[in-house]
Amino acid sequence: MSTKILLVxxxxxxxxxxxxxxxxxxxxxxxxxxxxxxKLALRLSSETFDAIYSSDLLRAAETAQIIAQQPIIYDARLREIHFGVFEGLTFTEIMEQYPHEWDLWRKRQAPPPEGEEIADVATRVQVFLEDILTQHSEQKILIVTHGGIIGMIATQLLNHPPHKIWQFRFDNTSITEFGFYPQGIVLVRLNDVCHLTQC
Structure with a gap:
């Protein structure tokens, strides 16, 4: 038997x-x-999960509440990356108001002012992963979170550097699944939005 994690x-x-x-x-x-x-709830209605975790931010919590058929464990470690002064602004507004800071962040030379260091994000995600893999060995877990955090989980499980998180795309309500087997970790599906496209 294997451990399975579905990231939404x-x-x-x-x-x-x-x-x-x-x-x-x-x-x-x-x-x-x-x-x-x-639509995702309908797609997952036939699946059974041993535990459901969610970020405590409203957009993730509300998503989890719609799809969950059991109690949800809210965990602040699943919150999206804190983007500091960039939050609430569009790309264009950031480039107009913070051109130097945007350039440094884009080149991975510094976090946004008042924002979270990527190394700190990596640490909190790593600790969360270690905790759930210990608590839920050989179980099936659903995690509702954010694009940056799913990217960080993916980089860690695939042994990529933390700054590679932006090389992944995760659409709204997409499913990304990892399986944990004796021979290693397997990426089962990535950014699966079949429930939105009626495939």
């Missing part, structure tokens, strides 16, 4: 639509996001 990104928000940095800002789902979560 939260549903759409109004800030997603206009490409506004959310980070630790507590933004709710919009109507489309709720509909996406309902």
């Amino acid at each position: 990104r939260h549903g759409e928000t109004d800030w997603n639509v206009i490409h506004r940095f959310q980070g630790s800002s507590d933004v709710p789902l919009n109507d489309t996001g709720r509909e996406q979560a309902q």
Whole structure:
């Protein structure tokens, strides 16, 4: 038997639509996001999970509440990366208001002002992973979180450097699954949104 982890990104928000940095800002789902979560709930309705974890930020928590058929464990370690002064701004606004800081962040030379160091994100994600893999050996776990955190989990499980998180794409309510076997870790599916495309 293997351990399985399903990672789900939260549903759409109004800030997603206009490409506004959310980070630790507590933004709710919009109507489309709720509909996406309902479609995911239908897709997962036949699956059984030994535990469901969620970020405590509203957009993830609301997604988890729509799809869960059992109690949810909220964990602040699953919060999105804190983007400091970039939060609440679009890419264009950041480049206009913080051109130097944007350039440093884009080149991975510094976090956004008042933002979270990527190494600190890596540490909290690593500790979370170690905890759940210890507590839920040979079980099936659902985790509802954010794109940056799913990217960080993926880089750690695939032995990539932390700054590679932005080389992955995770759409709203996508499923990314990892299996843990005696012979190693397997990426089973990546950014699966079949429930949204009626495939």
